[in-house]
Amino acid sequence: MNLLNVKVVTVVLLSALLLGVLYCYISQTHRFVSFQLQDLKADSRSAEVHPDSHEFHLVAPEHVRYKQPSITQGRTDVVSVTPWLAPIVWEGTFNPVLLDSIYKPQNISIAATVFAVGKYIMFLKNFLETAEQHFFVGFKVHIYVFTDRPKEVPQVKMATDRQLTVHSVPSSNRWQEISARRMELIQMLIEETVHSNTDYIFCLDVDSQFHGRWGTESLGGLVAVIHPGYYRDDRSRFPYERRPQSRAYVAPGEGDFYYCGGAFGGLMHEVHLLTKTCRFNFEADAKENIEAAWQEESHLNRYMWLNKPSKVLSPEYLWQDFKSRNPEIHIIRFSGVVKNYAEIRPNA
Known part of the structure; x- marks a missing residue:
């Protein structure tokens, strides 16, 4: 070469x-x-919107007998699906035997949070006793009670695979602060305690009681409950936060339904993202001396408008005891009890 x-x-x-x-x-x-x-992108998305998540694949065991389903007969007095094709759960729209047979072999576990701060401790015993009768009966359930009066937590006999844990929290002179801190405390609970050993979590108001089944029909990625006070109203009457300065703002002509702050849930990572986002937005508002009209409920409604729930529970799942039952409410499963706010709220 x-x-x-x-x-x-x-x-x-x-x-x-x-x-x-x-x-x-x-x-x-x-x-x-x-x-x-x-x-x-993940950081910016966490403040507003996130992609759909995957839920458990539904596998029915062989030889489970149940009534033949129909696509031409059923409830005609209510709407059972949202415009984004999420089911709206009403009595008569699901088969409990079939659903339980699907979820039972998966050995799922459900957490529930409840806040009994100040005089709200008086509602805890009834909440826990009725939960034993109706809330995911036959499944693994862990109820987390947040209270400033841990010594007053009642002793309630719980079935096998069901347990209760008490977390001490400081009291407050404003009920709005108690309400607002729920998102922060639920976020911390998920991150520090339940994220690795629990599949679903529901966040419920303590001044409520169960009357009927609340079970596997309520499971979903992100689950919202339609508020019983507004489900027949035009959305112009919904008590959304209407000030554009607030991060809970929903403009006139926007929004889907008005959802309860007293009952929501879903898969663990979905609820974690919800609580983290609502907490971030609430604290950002607070730095600018803004408090949304209905605290965490306002931020939850903003979040649920952008991040559509994968399952919506009808007002059966949080009725109001002072209201007479409307014809479409065939059963009341969970309801807020009648109370005198002047007696139980520190600054009512």
């Missing part, structure tokens, strides 16, 4: 080596930038 050929080969090899180094550099830089962009 003459000298010229050697030089050509050397130049080719050096060029190939340089191109290889340049390719590796560009590739690694692209990956780094991609990861950064993904992180930025």
Whole structure:
């Protein structure tokens, strides 16, 4: 090989080596930038919107007998699906035997949070006793009670695979602060305690009681409950936060339903994102001296408008005891009890 050929080969090899180094550099830089962009997108999304999540695959065991389903007969007095095709759960729209037979083999576990702060401790015994009778009976349930009066938590006999844990929290002179801190405390509970050993979590008001089944029909990725006070109203009458300065703002002509702050839930990671986002937005508002009209309920409604729930529970799942039952309410499963707010709220 003459000298010229050697030089050509050397130049080719050096060029190939340089191109290889340049390719590796560009590739690694692209990956780094991609990861950064993904992180930025995740951070921005956590404040408003997130992608759909995957739920358990529903597998029915063999030889389970139940009434034949129909697509031409059923409830005609109510709507049982949202415009984004999420089911709305009413009595007569599901088969409890079938659903329980699907979820029971999966050995799922359900957490429930309840806040009994100040004089609200008086409602806890009835809440716990009725939950034993109706809330996910036959499944693993862990109820977490947040209270500033741990010594007054009643002793309630609980069935096998059901347990109660008490978390002490400080009291407050304003019921609005108690309400607002729920998102923060639920977020911390998920991160520190239940994220690794629980499938679903429901967040419920203590001044309520169960009357009928609340079970596997309520399971979903992100679950909301329609407020009984507004489900027949035009959305112009919904008590959304209407000030554009607030991060809970819902503009006139926008919104779907008005959801309860006293009952919501879903898969653990979905509720974690909800509580984290609502807490972030609430605290950001507070720094600007803004408090949403209905505290965490306002922020929850903003969140649920953008992040559509995958399942919506009808007003059966949080009725109001002072209201007479409307014809479409065939059963009351859970309800807020009658009370005198002036007696139980520190600044009512």
